Amino acid sequence: MDSGKTxxxxDVYEVFSKRSHKGDFQHQFSLLAPNADMAFIMAQENFMRREPVVDIWVVKRSDIRRMKPEERDIVQRLDNKDYRLTKGYGYLRKKWRQYEQKMLDEKEIMSWAEDRPHKEKRQP
Structure with a gap:
């Protein structure tokens, strides 16, 4: 793993930014700086004045931990999550279509009024 030390x-620092309050952080670039404070100032000067952002993170690359090869094997074993997929419910679309065809529509209901004989008003 790259220690991030030149x-x-x-040190090498990674800069992440967030464009809106509801948005996600995205990696923007890497930079070299002597310490975390200087890296933050450099990130602000080089990035925030060009792009509209609401927040930035500046992280020392050596502080970022990545997965080891044996940990990736464990994740692949846990990746069998077919039970979360909705492929078992494919028949519902056909069933819903049949149900909708049986439902009464507005035209059919209005046609009932035309079929009924109109009561004539009685004269007193």
């Missing part, structure tokens, strides 16, 4: 003075 020499004894600079």
């Amino acid at each position: 020499d004894d003075f600079y």
